[in-house]
Amino acid sequence: MVKPSVPSLIRSPTIRSQQQSAWSLLAPLRSTCCRLTPAQAQAAQYRLVLPCLSRSLSSTANRAVSSGPTLAELQPANPLSFDSLEPRTFSIIAHVDHGKSTLADRLLELTGTIPKSGANRQVLDRLKVERERGITVKSQAVSMTYDYETPNADGSVGKKRYLLNLIDTPGHVDFAYEVSRSLAACQSALLVIDASQGIQAQTIANFRVAKALGLPLLPILNKVDLPASDVDRCLVQLEELGIDTADPVHRPLMISAKTGLGVEDVLKAIVERTAAMPGTEDGKVEDRDGKGLRALVFDSWYDSFKGVVALVSIKDGAMKKGNSIVSAHSGKKYEVLDIGVNYPDAKSTGILRKGQVGWVICNMKDMREATIGDTMHLANDKIEPLEGFRPSVPMVYASAYPVETTDFVKLEEAINRLALNDRSITVQRESSMALGQGCRLGFLGTLHAEIFRSRLSEEYGQEILVTAPTVPYRLTRPNGKVSIISSPIDFPSDGDRANKALLLEEPVVHGRLTCPEEYTGEMMQLCSEHRGEELDVNFSEMTGQKRQVELKYRLPMAEIVTDFFPKLKSRSSGYAGFEYEIAEGEEYQSSDLVKLSFQLSGTPIDALSMILHRSKATAEGRIWAKKLKDVVPRQYFEVAVQAFVGGKVVARETVSAYRKDVTAGMYGGDQRRKDKKLKNQKEGRKRMRELNVGRVSIPSESFIKLLDRSS
Numbered sequence: 001m002v003k004p005s006v007p008s009l010i011r012s013p014t015i016r017s018q019q020q021s022a023w024s025l026l027a028p029l030r031s032t033c034c035r036l037t038p039a040q041a042q043a044a045q046y047r048l049v050l051p052c053l054s055r056s057l058s059s060t061a062n063r064a065v066s067s068g069p070t071l072a073e074l075q076p077a078n079p080l081s082f083d084s085l086e087p088r089t090f091s092i093i094a095h096v097d098h099g100k101s102t103l104a105d106r107l108l109e110l111t112g113t114i115p116k117s118g119a120n121r122q123v124l125d126r127l128k129v130e131r132e133r134g135i136t137v138k139s140q141a142v143s144m145t146y147d148y149e150t151p152n153a154d155g156s157v158g159k160k161r162y163l164l165n166l167i168d169t170p171g172h173v174d175f176a177y178e179v180s181r182s183l184a185a186c187q188s189a190l191l192v193i194d195a196s197q198g199i200q201a202q203t204i205a206n207f208r209v210a211k212a213l214g215l216p217l218l219p220i221l222n223k224v225d226l227p228a229s230d231v232d233r234c235l236v237q238l239e240e241l242g243i244d245t246a247d248p249v250h251r252p253l254m255i256s257a258k259t260g261l262g263v264e265d266v267l268k269a270i271v272e273r274t275a276a277m278p279g280t281e282d283g284k285v286e287d288r289d290g291k292g293l294r295a296l297v298f299d300s301w302y303d304s305f306k307g308v309v310a311l312v313s314i315k316d317g318a319m320k321k322g323n324s325i326v327s328a329h330s331g332k333k334y335e336v337l338d339i340g341v342n343y344p345d346a347k348s349t350g351i352l353r354k355g356q357v358g359w360v361i362c363n364m365k366d367m368r369e370a371t372i373g374d375t376m377h378l379a380n381d382k383i384e385p386l387e388g389f390r391p392s393v394p395m396v397y398a399s400a401y402p403v404e405t406t407d408f409v410k411l412e413e414a415i416n417r418l419a420l421n422d423r424s425i426t427v428q429r430e431s432s433m434a435l436g437q438g439c440r441l442g443f444l445g446t447l448h449a450e451i452f453r454s455r456l457s458e459e460y461g462q463e464i465l466v467t468a469p470t471v472p473y474r475l476t477r478p479n480g481k482v483s484i485i486s487s488p489i490d491f492p493s494d495g496d497r498a499n500k501a502l503l504l505e506e507p508v509v510h511g512r513l514t515c516p517e518e519y520t521g522e523m524m525q526l527c528s529e530h531r532g533e534e535l536d537v538n539f540s541e542m543t544g545q546k547r548q549v550e551l552k553y554r555l556p557m558a559e560i561v562t563d564f565f566p567k568l569k570s571r572s573s574g575y576a577g578f579e580y581e582i583a584e585g586e587e588y589q590s591s592d593l594v595k596l597s598f599q600l601s602g603t604p605i606d607a608l609s610m611i612l613h614r615s616k617a618t619a620e621g622r623i624w625a626k627k628l629k630d631v632v633p634r635q636y637f638e639v640a641v642q643a644f645v646g647g648k649v650v651a652r653e654t655v656s657a658y659r660k661d662v663t664a665g666m667y668g669g670d671q672r673r674k675d676k677k678l679k680n681q682k683e684g685r686k687r688m689r690e691l692n693v694g695r696v697s698i699p700s701e702s703f704i705k706l707l708d709r710s711s
Ligand SMILES: Nc1nc2c(ncn2[C@@H]2O[C@H](COP(=O)(O)OP(=O)(O)OP(=O)(O)O)[C@@H](O)[C@H]2O)c(=O)[nH]1
Pocket: 094, 095, 096, 097, 098, 099, 100, 101, 102, 103, 120, 122, 134, 135, 136, 137, 169, 170, 171, 172, 222, 223, 224, 225, 226, 255, 256, 257, 258, 259
């Protein structure tokens, strides 16, 4: 039996008169509600009205809701009920900065989920780092209700209320894993394209992911308010992608998320072009005697008040507060302690039904228990688990050490918590002779690493030292065994390389560089300095603007994770843009790689070792030997700073000794006495070196400054 929801109970004629008298008592409080958003007012109404009504109505209500929760149970913790609404879950996908978060703002405003402000707030960019940098790094799910209007046969307008679940996704390639996970929870996707820029690398990448999942795509040409917008070009590009723009199902919508132009049509199109999930039509609730629940865990995070929170998409059945649920991945059993949706902030609903997206808090003790891609089902129920996600593959590795070596325990805890919020990060313990205990971290790109460092500092107050980024190199042994080398420590020694026929490969990317025409020569030079291989050059004709050039290059990933971006910006006066993608089937190329290592008077400095192309080893060795020399304090003996490649010294610097003038005060006199003093001094220094009395120590602050490439 379908249980009547609280709003429908309040609307029922039998209780309306009692409700009205309760309302008259609450007149002063109602004026407060008028200043609230419709959603807040609705929630506040329930909170205010229900306590007054519950005593007089409890018998009526409890009769109507015979087997469901009582009114008393529903308030005030359960102010929301979307039970009778047909759900639609969709994602907004696009290239970076094409306007996803701005469109999300407008949709939330139009549906009354947030108050209209006219300002560009990007409310779904909740993290401090997102607001500071103006980019989305974490997908966000939010629910809203929308009254869809249809003309009736008699000329009147009919209204049907839908529950729309929106998932806003990041646009930068480093966060593509967030997009693919979010899309798995959706029924359709809005493919947003900045009409002034046209289809870009991440538009295509996200389009492919959505297509592979069989999701209906709704193309949206955004920023049509800009004079540079070129709708015709976008339509041609969409056709080239294989989207039939004349087909009513794929007809693109022209909007301006900034001004709100055409955004109402987006809401209509979501309802019209996304088919209802079977079993959820007209808010019909599947009743399978509490069986058949399949909830896909597609995100999770750690909340310092609530503990582990999992974001789920209910693919079948329903999950209720108090349910006993089981993880298909681990077989562990949990109790649902609280469950709800973001509306737009977290609100308890007590239940999530098929087609809904929301959060679940259960008694997970260890943060790692909320496995992304896991299927949750009811205890004592046999189900087929949903297809999970392929684990993400890190593209950049770097080591993180606490600035104060004693802080490692705190740092590790913070890293693990943040890694739970961002499941594409890999964490492994490591130790360095120079820096003590630390963690080797794997990221999806350099921006990802930078964001991680900012979040660690802002959200957990942990300042870290990040070593040089390394890309994952591929090593194939003669027996065919392939391994990935993510740290210079694991690089094969020269003896190994000489004796065994090893194949060493490095990852490559396809880069697209755009800049005004006058910087073409400079940019080509930069790419060739970074071992780039030219693929294509295109000049675009832009009316009223400078001619732009587009350069396509194949570049080793290792070249772009170091100083490529700062050089790109400075040599193009900030005008050049660069983006890259991993080319399918061309992820690695064989390369002449070597390990560059350093010694201070014979003592290895492991934290400085790096893997690089042989052609760069000597130049880098000289640069780093010089930098090292500048931070080594002078000793009473000479200190040799050496850079090695394969046992051969490729660069050397000398830190000269303190020159104590042992002959001071010996005015005139016998020259032999002076010579003897100098000889004794020389022997003393030699003895110190031999006995290791004079071990060179670098002050930790100088060493940290030297190693920390990001500072
Ligand atoms: N003129 C104009 N500007 C827009 C429009 N939509 C978005 N913008 C601007 O474009 C910039 C990027 O918008 P966002 O909504 O942050 O873009 P995004 O796609 O969410 O960005 P990421 O999440 O970082 O990928 C902001 O400065 C917006 O104000 C539009 O319709 N017209």
